[in-house]
Amino acid sequence: MPFLGPEEHEMLARHLTGLVCGGGKRLRSRLVHWGYRASGGLPGDPAGEAAVLAAGCAVELLHACALLLDDVMDEADLRRGRRTAHLALADRHGDARWQGDSARFGESAATLLGMLAFTWADAALLGTGPRLAESLEVFNRLRSEVIGGQLLDLTCAARGTSTLRETALVSVYKSGKYTVERPLHLGHAIAGGDPALRAVLSAYALPLGEAFQLRDDVLGVFGDPALTGKPAGADLRQGKQTYLVVETRRRTGSYGAALLDGVHDEAGLATARELIVACGALSAVEDRIAGLARRASAALDDAGVPADAAAALAELAFLATDRSA
Template sequence: MNNPDPNSPTGSSPAMDPAGVDRETAEREYIQAVDEAIADYLGRQRLVMLEISPEAMTLVDHIEALCSGGKRMRALLAYWGWQAAGGGPSAPEVVLAGAAIELFQSAALIHDDIIDHSDTRRGKPSVHRSFQAMHREEHWSLSGEEFGIMGGIVAGDLCLSFSEAVFASIGTPQAATGRARRIFDIMRTEVMAGQYLDGLSEVMGTEDPEEAIDRASTVIRYKSAKYSCEHPLTLGAALAGAGEPLLGQLSEFGLPLGEAFQLRDDVLGVFGEPHVTGKPAGDDLREGKRTVLVALAERTASAEQVAFLEERLGRPDLDEETVNKMRDIIRESGALDETERIIQTTQRQVQAALRKIDTSPGVAKALEDVASRALHRSS
């Protein structure tokens, strides 16, 4: 039954019992249910916007375009966290939780692309660049770039609001005042703090190499690792009523998984192939990202090489030749090999933690599969 409240998505979802079906089928049905919940909610919000002004509907259009992409890894982790805690097979609660997490992810991406001056996202124009293009196509007055930033900020804020509304619509005690609500709230706070620390590290410039590595590791943990893996897992489990022992086991698995996931992302941000990542080659270098990879490079590179990196990090006009030279410095310093060793060590921590999770063999295998997809990727 459809809920007439435009701020509440439908609570119906297809059956998603993994018992008797393979994990791929269970995941596919769950992702479809999450996609439908997002589409249903955004459709209702489009009607709200229409009542305000047809011109405001473009905000929802841009959010929907961004939400339609992605691998839904965070939602899947919430689903398997739910299953790990014995959550039922047909579960509108975890569908809505997955939708809320994915909307939050989209809000974070919209704002992150503005902060990083990113032109593309998943091979398409980033949201603020899409608004800028609309300004250009309509031949409007004043600055198209400023209009694009304004539109992106508003769309990101709106998407963040949508995420909260969808989570609140779950309606269970756990989602209202229990552990699940606390996890959802701290997740958002940590990401915002991590985003600020990331921006702060970019403007601080050169510092003691060990301090730079520690700072980059803190950014990884709070801007990405916790909300990408640890919190979705524990959120799903908390919704199903998990106690502290299981939540602790899932955290011990999810946090290193998230850290390794982000380290892999940092490597792809410098060495990834544009046709696979959907981002220009070396985009993190143009954005001035102070990643662990860069910090490790500056710890062991020569003074001349460090100066070369420092003079060029964060310059949006870097040409391919300069990007390739910066890549060579990072590679020759041993930073790429060291980052790969850190990822491998973290993978072993993930595997050891997985063996300690008190859940069924089927769920444990599903978590292992999700982890493998997160760690062995090219985009």
């Protein structure tokens, strides 16, 4: 973008390029690759591998957009152990003594960087070649579902109440389809895979995606900030209605709800953690994660998936659920 000046280019390099290239699990782009291989895509095929790379770049750029906007909406302080983009940009505004409100500038600039990432994701997807139409159909579903899941999550938090069904829907659309199912379908589309195999990939992806989100929920309360790169207890302080929180409320009634709603400091977080463990909610969620991971792995048994792809997907199922960050 040659019309931008040095200030804007530095923002892009630090807060967008840095976010895309500076860490993260790359789970979604890896699943694009293994969705392609599972669907008959040939290793070493230059055209196929170029298309997979393009699609992987598209999902990583979209994820950068989601992270930037999530941090603004959640008023988050840290992302991957670093000050979030909107706060760092607000600091820059204040230090330079620019005009206007620094916080407003930071949020606006971070939002615009997210919109650039969203736009560049489309540009990357153009590299998927002759399967562009099929790839775009999957990618548009992915984007619509994650935005809808985020809206449902936001509404549940604002209401302060949620059902287990609603939290499960958030897990499916904000995480399950976005993180696992649609990236696999994107690889399947590039490979021109058998429609029956797409159903197999979904049978693997949906339980794994839910388990991935449940692990995030647990880490949001019990995780080590040095490993997660985010403050512990942020979900509780923000009133997020995660499966773990809703299950705790169900088991503890109004007493538990009052404790969970009162998390404002480290002492409140410690009390909430004790409650979640004592009432059995944490154990129940851990059991659910383990069961979902088993379902995901079992979906690949005798499904006609090439051995190397089946092994890689089984390993990714383990990495997605048995993690500390």
